Amino acid sequence: MPDAGAGAAGTALDPAGPLLVVEDLKVHFPIRRGVLFDRTVGHVYAVDGVSLSVQRGETYGLVGESGCGKSTLGRAILRLTEPTSGSVWFDGVDVAAMGTGELRRERRRMQMVFQDPLSSLDPRQSVESILVEGMKAHDLAGSAAETNRRLRQLLAAVGLPGSSLAKYPHEFSGGQRQRIGIARALTVDPDLIVADEPVSALDVSVQAQVVNLLEDLQRELGLTYLVIAHDLAVVRHIADRVGVMYLGALVEETTSEALYAEPLHPYSRALLSAVPVPDPVVEDSRERILLTGDLPSPANPPTGCRFHTRCPWRQPTRCDDERPELVEHRPGHKVACHWVDGIASGEITPRSENVDVL
Ligand SMILES: Nc1ncnc2c1ncn2[C@@H]1O[C@H](COP(=O)(O)OP(=O)(O)O)[C@@H](O)[C@H]1O
Protein backbone atom coordinates (compact mmCIF):
# COMPACT_ATOMS: atom_id res chain seq x y z
CA MET A 1 0.00 0.00 0.00
CA PRO A 2 1.37 3.47 -0.82
CA ASP A 3 2.23 5.85 2.02
CA ALA A 4 -0.45 8.27 0.94
CA GLY A 5 -2.97 5.49 1.40
CA ALA A 6 -2.22 5.18 5.08
CA GLY A 7 -3.42 8.78 5.46
CA ALA A 8 -3.66 10.73 8.69
CA ALA A 9 -6.62 8.78 9.98
CA GLY A 10 -4.78 7.16 12.85
CA THR A 11 -2.58 4.44 11.43
CA ALA A 12 -0.04 5.29 14.11
CA LEU A 13 -2.59 4.10 16.68
CA ASP A 14 -3.33 0.91 14.81
CA PRO A 15 -0.25 -1.03 13.72
CA ALA A 16 -2.39 -3.27 11.54
CA GLY A 17 -3.46 -0.25 9.45
CA PRO A 18 -6.91 0.64 8.17
CA LEU A 19 -9.11 -2.06 6.68
CA LEU A 20 -10.34 0.20 3.88
CA VAL A 21 -8.54 3.04 2.12
CA VAL A 22 -10.22 4.95 -0.70
CA GLU A 23 -8.06 7.34 -2.73
CA ASP A 24 -9.38 10.01 -5.06
CA LEU A 25 -12.17 7.72 -6.23
CA LYS A 26 -14.26 8.90 -9.17
CA VAL A 27 -17.35 7.42 -10.78
CA HIS A 28 -18.52 9.35 -13.85
CA PHE A 29 -21.54 7.90 -15.66
CA PRO A 30 -21.62 8.74 -19.36
CA ILE A 31 -24.81 10.40 -20.63
CA ARG A 32 -25.56 8.94 -24.03
CA ARG A 33 -27.80 10.36 -26.74
CA GLY A 34 -28.63 9.49 -30.30
CA VAL A 35 -30.65 6.92 -32.16
CA LEU A 36 -28.22 5.92 -34.88
CA PHE A 37 -24.99 6.81 -33.15
CA ASP A 38 -24.53 6.24 -29.47
CA ARG A 39 -22.82 9.52 -28.58
CA THR A 40 -21.59 10.50 -25.13
CA VAL A 41 -22.87 14.03 -24.59
CA GLY A 42 -21.70 14.49 -21.01
CA HIS A 43 -21.16 12.79 -17.68
CA VAL A 44 -22.90 12.51 -14.35
CA TYR A 45 -20.12 13.22 -11.85
CA ALA A 46 -21.72 10.97 -9.23
CA VAL A 47 -18.51 10.48 -7.22
CA ASP A 48 -15.83 13.01 -7.99
CA GLY A 49 -12.68 12.57 -5.96
CA VAL A 50 -13.38 10.92 -2.62
CA SER A 51 -10.60 9.83 -0.27
CA LEU A 52 -11.29 8.23 3.09
CA SER A 53 -10.11 5.42 5.28
CA VAL A 54 -11.87 3.17 7.73
CA GLN A 55 -10.10 1.49 10.62
CA ARG A 56 -10.74 -2.12 11.64
CA GLY A 57 -13.76 -2.33 13.91
CA GLU A 58 -14.71 1.27 13.16
CA THR A 59 -18.08 2.55 11.97
CA TYR A 60 -17.77 5.26 9.34
CA GLY A 61 -21.00 7.13 8.66
CA LEU A 62 -21.55 8.72 5.26
CA VAL A 63 -24.26 11.37 5.12
CA GLY A 64 -25.63 13.76 2.53
CA GLU A 65 -28.76 14.63 0.59
CA SER A 66 -30.33 12.18 -1.80
CA GLY A 67 -28.45 12.16 -5.12
CA CYS A 68 -25.08 13.28 -3.72
CA GLY A 69 -23.41 9.98 -4.66
CA LYS A 70 -23.46 7.93 -1.45
CA SER A 71 -24.77 4.70 -2.96
CA THR A 72 -22.50 4.99 -5.98
CA LEU A 73 -19.51 5.42 -3.65
CA GLY A 74 -20.57 2.37 -1.61
CA ARG A 75 -21.02 0.28 -4.74
CA ALA A 76 -17.73 1.44 -6.25
CA ILE A 77 -15.87 0.45 -3.07
CA LEU A 78 -17.20 -3.09 -3.48
CA ARG A 79 -16.64 -2.83 -7.24
CA LEU A 80 -20.30 -3.52 -7.89
CA THR A 81 -19.99 -0.34 -9.98
CA GLU A 82 -16.75 0.07 -11.91
CA PRO A 83 -14.86 3.21 -10.78
CA THR A 84 -13.71 5.67 -13.45
CA SER A 85 -10.44 6.34 -11.61
CA GLY A 86 -8.86 6.30 -8.18
CA SER A 87 -8.18 3.33 -5.97
CA VAL A 88 -9.71 1.24 -3.24
CA TRP A 89 -7.43 -0.72 -0.93
CA PHE A 90 -9.10 -3.46 1.07
CA ASP A 91 -6.85 -4.93 3.74
CA GLY A 92 -3.83 -3.72 1.82
CA VAL A 93 -4.90 -5.10 -1.57
CA ASP A 94 -5.95 -2.93 -4.53
CA VAL A 95 -9.55 -3.90 -5.31
CA ALA A 96 -9.38 -2.36 -8.81
CA ALA A 97 -6.44 -4.56 -9.74
CA MET A 98 -8.16 -7.79 -8.68
CA GLY A 99 -9.00 -10.27 -11.42
CA THR A 100 -12.44 -11.85 -11.46
CA GLY A 101 -11.42 -14.89 -9.41
CA GLU A 102 -9.70 -12.88 -6.70
CA LEU A 103 -12.52 -10.33 -6.64
CA ARG A 104 -15.04 -13.12 -6.15
CA ARG A 105 -13.03 -14.51 -3.24
CA GLU A 106 -12.50 -11.09 -1.65
CA ARG A 107 -16.21 -10.21 -2.04
CA ARG A 108 -16.89 -12.70 0.71
CA ARG A 109 -15.13 -10.30 3.06
CA MET A 110 -17.05 -7.23 1.86
CA GLN A 111 -20.81 -7.48 2.06
CA MET A 112 -23.60 -5.03 1.41
CA VAL A 113 -26.87 -4.49 3.25
CA PHE A 114 -29.45 -2.60 1.19
CA GLN A 115 -32.09 -0.02 1.99
CA ASP A 116 -35.13 -1.87 0.84
CA PRO A 117 -35.06 -5.43 2.12
CA LEU A 118 -38.13 -6.40 0.11
CA SER A 119 -36.63 -5.58 -3.25
CA SER A 120 -33.21 -6.98 -2.35
CA LEU A 121 -34.61 -10.36 -1.24
CA ASP A 122 -35.94 -12.65 -3.96
CA PRO A 123 -39.67 -13.15 -3.15
CA ARG A 124 -39.68 -16.66 -4.67
CA GLN A 125 -36.89 -17.94 -2.45
CA SER A 126 -37.37 -19.21 1.09
CA VAL A 127 -35.24 -17.64 3.81
CA GLU A 128 -33.21 -20.85 3.93
CA SER A 129 -32.47 -20.72 0.22
CA ILE A 130 -31.63 -16.96 0.42
CA LEU A 131 -29.18 -17.61 3.24
CA VAL A 132 -27.59 -20.73 1.77
CA GLU A 133 -26.95 -19.09 -1.60
CA GLY A 134 -23.97 -16.98 -0.49
CA MET A 135 -22.50 -19.82 1.56
CA LYS A 136 -22.61 -22.11 -1.47
CA ALA A 137 -21.13 -19.47 -3.76
CA HIS A 138 -18.13 -19.28 -1.45
CA ASP A 139 -17.94 -23.02 -0.67
CA LEU A 140 -18.82 -22.42 2.95
CA ALA A 141 -21.77 -24.78 3.12
CA GLY A 142 -20.93 -28.00 4.94
CA SER A 143 -23.20 -31.02 5.45
CA ALA A 144 -26.95 -30.40 5.55
CA ALA A 145 -26.96 -30.73 9.34
CA GLU A 146 -24.01 -28.34 9.78
CA THR A 147 -25.54 -25.78 7.44
CA ASN A 148 -28.87 -25.98 9.23
CA ARG A 149 -27.17 -25.41 12.57
CA ARG A 150 -25.22 -22.44 11.19
CA LEU A 151 -28.36 -20.89 9.71
CA ARG A 152 -30.25 -21.23 12.98
CA GLN A 153 -27.32 -19.63 14.80
CA LEU A 154 -27.35 -16.73 12.35
CA LEU A 155 -31.09 -16.24 12.69
CA ALA A 156 -30.77 -16.27 16.47
CA ALA A 157 -27.98 -13.68 16.19
CA VAL A 158 -30.30 -11.34 14.28
CA GLY A 159 -33.24 -12.06 16.60
CA LEU A 160 -35.37 -14.34 14.42
CA PRO A 161 -36.70 -17.84 15.26
CA GLY A 162 -35.35 -20.92 13.47
CA SER A 163 -38.84 -21.50 12.03
CA SER A 164 -38.18 -18.49 9.73
CA LEU A 165 -36.07 -20.72 7.47
CA ALA A 166 -39.10 -22.24 5.74
CA LYS A 167 -40.85 -18.89 5.24
CA TYR A 168 -40.77 -16.36 2.39
CA PRO A 169 -39.84 -12.65 2.53
CA HIS A 170 -43.46 -11.41 2.26
CA GLU A 171 -44.34 -13.23 5.48
CA PHE A 172 -42.16 -10.84 7.49
CA SER A 173 -42.43 -7.22 8.63
CA GLY A 174 -40.04 -4.59 7.25
CA GLY A 175 -37.81 -4.76 10.33
CA GLN A 176 -37.72 -8.58 10.21
CA ARG A 177 -36.85 -8.49 6.51
CA GLN A 178 -33.93 -6.18 7.24
CA ARG A 179 -32.79 -8.71 9.86
CA ILE A 180 -32.85 -11.36 7.12
CA GLY A 181 -30.83 -9.01 4.87
CA ILE A 182 -28.27 -8.63 7.67
CA ALA A 183 -28.20 -12.41 8.29
CA ARG A 184 -27.59 -12.94 4.58
CA ALA A 185 -24.57 -10.62 4.71
CA LEU A 186 -23.27 -12.51 7.74
CA THR A 187 -23.53 -16.01 6.22
CA VAL A 188 -20.12 -15.56 4.57
CA ASP A 189 -18.42 -14.19 7.69
CA PRO A 190 -17.44 -10.78 6.26
CA ASP A 191 -14.99 -8.21 7.67
CA LEU A 192 -16.59 -5.12 6.13
CA ILE A 193 -20.28 -4.38 5.76
CA VAL A 194 -21.42 -1.49 3.60
CA ALA A 195 -24.94 -0.73 4.84
CA ASP A 196 -26.73 1.57 2.40
CA GLU A 197 -29.55 3.34 4.23
CA PRO A 198 -30.17 0.20 6.31
CA VAL A 199 -33.06 1.68 8.31
CA SER A 200 -34.47 4.37 5.98
CA ALA A 201 -37.36 2.21 4.80
CA LEU A 202 -38.35 1.22 8.35
CA ASP A 203 -40.77 2.77 10.86
CA VAL A 204 -39.01 5.04 13.32
CA SER A 205 -39.91 2.69 16.19
CA VAL A 206 -38.14 -0.20 14.42
CA GLN A 207 -35.12 1.82 13.27
CA ALA A 208 -33.50 1.90 16.72
CA GLN A 209 -33.87 -1.89 17.09
CA VAL A 210 -32.06 -2.54 13.83
CA VAL A 211 -29.36 0.02 14.64
CA ASN A 212 -28.87 -1.66 18.04
CA LEU A 213 -28.65 -5.04 16.34
CA LEU A 214 -25.93 -3.75 14.00
CA GLU A 215 -24.01 -2.43 17.02
CA ASP A 216 -24.34 -5.71 18.94
CA LEU A 217 -23.17 -7.71 15.94
CA GLN A 218 -20.21 -5.40 15.47
CA ARG A 219 -19.13 -5.96 19.07
CA GLU A 220 -19.56 -9.72 18.89
CA LEU A 221 -18.05 -10.28 15.47
CA GLY A 222 -15.50 -7.45 15.22
CA LEU A 223 -17.13 -6.07 12.07
CA THR A 224 -16.14 -2.86 10.29
CA TYR A 225 -19.01 -0.76 8.95
CA LEU A 226 -19.54 1.88 6.33
CA VAL A 227 -23.05 3.10 7.12
CA ILE A 228 -24.72 5.31 4.53
CA ALA A 229 -27.67 7.48 5.53
CA HIS A 230 -29.37 10.71 4.53
CA ASP A 231 -30.60 11.00 8.10
CA LEU A 232 -28.04 12.59 10.40
CA ALA A 233 -29.75 11.18 13.49
CA VAL A 234 -29.11 7.57 12.40
CA VAL A 235 -25.44 8.17 11.76
CA ARG A 236 -24.92 10.15 14.95
CA HIS A 237 -26.00 7.18 16.99
CA ILE A 238 -23.95 4.51 15.28
CA ALA A 239 -20.86 6.16 13.71
CA ASP A 240 -17.44 6.72 15.25
CA ARG A 241 -16.53 9.09 12.43
CA VAL A 242 -18.73 10.82 9.90
CA GLY A 243 -18.11 12.04 6.36
CA VAL A 244 -20.51 14.66 4.99
CA MET A 245 -20.95 14.41 1.24
CA TYR A 246 -22.14 17.09 -1.17
CA LEU A 247 -22.35 16.64 -4.95
CA GLY A 248 -19.94 13.75 -5.24
CA ALA A 249 -17.30 14.90 -2.73
CA LEU A 250 -16.67 14.98 1.00
CA VAL A 251 -16.98 18.47 2.50
CA GLU A 252 -16.29 17.54 6.12
CA GLU A 253 -15.00 14.55 8.04
CA THR A 254 -14.50 14.15 11.76
CA THR A 255 -15.65 12.18 14.79
CA SER A 256 -19.35 11.98 15.39
CA GLU A 257 -18.99 14.03 18.63
CA ALA A 258 -17.00 16.82 16.98
CA LEU A 259 -19.37 17.06 14.05
CA TYR A 260 -22.46 17.39 16.19
CA ALA A 261 -20.77 19.68 18.74
CA GLU A 262 -19.22 22.02 16.19
CA PRO A 263 -19.83 21.48 12.51
CA LEU A 264 -17.31 23.60 10.58
CA HIS A 265 -18.47 23.40 6.97
CA PRO A 266 -21.38 25.67 6.01
CA TYR A 267 -23.29 22.74 4.52
CA SER A 268 -22.94 20.65 7.70
CA ARG A 269 -23.92 23.69 9.77
CA ALA A 270 -27.08 24.11 7.74
CA LEU A 271 -27.94 20.40 7.95
CA LEU A 272 -27.41 20.30 11.70
CA SER A 273 -29.23 23.57 12.34
CA ALA A 274 -32.38 21.81 11.13
CA VAL A 275 -32.10 19.17 13.87
CA PRO A 276 -33.99 20.16 17.07
CA VAL A 277 -31.96 20.42 20.29
CA PRO A 278 -33.37 18.69 23.40
CA ASP A 279 -32.38 21.59 25.72
CA PRO A 280 -35.33 24.08 25.63
CA VAL A 281 -33.15 27.14 26.41
CA VAL A 282 -30.75 26.34 23.59
CA GLU A 283 -33.65 25.38 21.34
CA ASP A 284 -35.35 28.77 21.90
CA SER A 285 -32.29 30.80 20.96
CA ARG A 286 -31.22 28.52 18.17
CA GLU A 287 -30.52 29.91 14.74
CA ARG A 288 -31.66 27.95 11.79
CA ILE A 289 -29.61 28.22 8.61
CA LEU A 290 -31.86 28.04 5.60
CA LEU A 291 -30.51 26.69 2.36
CA THR A 292 -32.05 28.21 -0.72
CA GLY A 293 -32.03 26.57 -4.12
CA ASP A 294 -32.02 22.93 -5.08
CA LEU A 295 -29.10 20.55 -5.17
CA PRO A 296 -27.41 21.34 -8.52
CA SER A 297 -27.25 18.55 -11.08
CA PRO A 298 -24.20 16.30 -10.76
CA ALA A 299 -24.09 16.39 -14.58
CA ASN A 300 -23.30 20.09 -14.41
CA PRO A 301 -21.68 20.80 -11.04
CA PRO A 302 -20.93 24.46 -10.11
CA THR A 303 -17.40 25.76 -10.61
CA GLY A 304 -15.14 26.50 -7.66
CA CYS A 305 -16.69 25.37 -4.40
CA ARG A 306 -19.56 23.12 -5.39
CA PHE A 307 -21.62 24.48 -2.53
CA HIS A 308 -21.26 28.13 -3.60
CA THR A 309 -24.68 28.33 -5.29
CA ARG A 310 -26.36 27.63 -1.94
CA CYS A 311 -23.82 28.76 0.66
CA PRO A 312 -25.01 31.53 3.01
CA TRP A 313 -21.35 32.44 3.74
CA ARG A 314 -20.18 32.61 0.11
CA GLN A 315 -17.40 35.17 -0.46
CA PRO A 316 -16.43 36.80 -3.76
CA THR A 317 -14.79 35.56 -5.83
CA ARG A 318 -12.65 32.71 -4.51
CA CYS A 319 -15.69 30.57 -3.67
CA ASP A 320 -16.83 30.69 -7.30
CA ASP A 321 -13.41 30.13 -8.84
CA GLU A 322 -11.35 27.77 -6.72
CA ARG A 323 -12.38 24.33 -5.52
CA PRO A 324 -11.46 23.97 -1.83
CA GLU A 325 -9.67 20.77 -0.87
CA LEU A 326 -10.59 18.63 2.12
CA VAL A 327 -7.86 19.54 4.61
CA GLU A 328 -7.34 19.05 8.33
CA HIS A 329 -8.26 22.27 10.18
CA ARG A 330 -8.32 20.78 13.68
CA PRO A 331 -6.76 17.47 14.75
CA GLY A 332 -8.76 14.75 13.03
CA HIS A 333 -11.26 17.28 11.65
CA LYS A 334 -11.13 17.85 7.89
CA VAL A 335 -13.10 20.53 6.06
CA ALA A 336 -13.32 21.65 2.43
CA CYS A 337 -13.99 25.39 2.71
CA HIS A 338 -11.79 28.43 2.02
CA TRP A 339 -13.21 30.41 4.93
CA VAL A 340 -13.42 27.87 7.78
CA ASP A 341 -11.56 29.99 10.34
CA GLY A 342 -13.38 33.26 9.59
CA ILE A 343 -16.73 31.47 9.74
CA ALA A 344 -15.87 29.63 12.99
CA SER A 345 -14.71 32.87 14.69
CA GLY A 346 -17.83 34.74 13.55
CA GLU A 347 -15.80 37.23 11.48
CA ILE A 348 -17.64 36.07 8.40
CA THR A 349 -21.39 35.95 8.97
CA PRO A 350 -24.10 34.30 6.91
CA ARG A 351 -26.39 36.46 4.80
CA SER A 352 -29.30 37.52 7.01
CA GLU A 353 -31.95 36.19 4.62
CA ASN A 354 -30.54 32.70 5.26
CA VAL A 355 -30.82 32.94 9.03
CA ASP A 356 -34.03 32.22 10.85
CA VAL A 357 -33.96 32.81 14.61
CA LEU A 358 -36.40 30.31 16.08
N1 LIG B 1 -26.09 3.71 -13.14
C1 LIG B 1 -26.21 5.04 -13.22
N2 LIG B 1 -26.18 5.67 -14.40
C2 LIG B 1 -26.29 7.01 -14.49
N3 LIG B 1 -26.43 7.83 -13.43
C3 LIG B 1 -26.47 7.25 -12.21
C4 LIG B 1 -26.38 5.83 -12.03
N4 LIG B 1 -26.45 5.55 -10.69
C5 LIG B 1 -26.58 6.75 -10.06
N5 LIG B 1 -26.61 7.76 -10.97
C6 LIG B 1 -26.69 9.20 -10.68
O1 LIG B 1 -25.60 9.52 -9.84
C7 LIG B 1 -25.98 10.48 -8.86
C8 LIG B 1 -25.70 9.93 -7.48
O2 LIG B 1 -26.62 8.87 -7.22
P1 LIG B 1 -26.57 7.99 -5.90
O3 LIG B 1 -25.20 7.47 -5.73
O4 LIG B 1 -27.66 7.00 -5.99
O5 LIG B 1 -26.87 9.07 -4.76
P2 LIG B 1 -27.39 8.85 -3.24
O6 LIG B 1 -27.20 7.43 -2.89
O7 LIG B 1 -26.58 9.81 -2.44
O8 LIG B 1 -28.84 9.25 -3.25
C9 LIG B 1 -27.45 10.78 -9.12
O9 LIG B 1 -27.54 11.94 -9.92
C10 LIG B 1 -27.93 9.57 -9.87
O10 LIG B 1 -29.01 9.89 -10.70
Ligand code: SF4
Ligand atom coordinates in the same frame (compact mmCIF):
# COMPACT_ATOMS: atom_id res chain seq x y z
S1 SF4 C 1 -15.68 27.80 0.16
FE1 SF4 C 1 -17.09 29.51 0.09
S2 SF4 C 1 -18.96 28.75 -0.88
FE2 SF4 C 1 -17.73 27.00 -0.26
S3 SF4 C 1 -18.50 26.43 1.74
FE3 SF4 C 1 -16.78 27.82 2.09
S4 SF4 C 1 -17.67 29.85 2.21
FE4 SF4 C 1 -19.21 28.51 1.31
Ligand SMILES: [Mg+2]
Ligand atom coordinates in the same frame (compact mmCIF):
# COMPACT_ATOMS: atom_id res chain seq x y z
MG1 LIG D 1 -28.57 6.05 -2.19
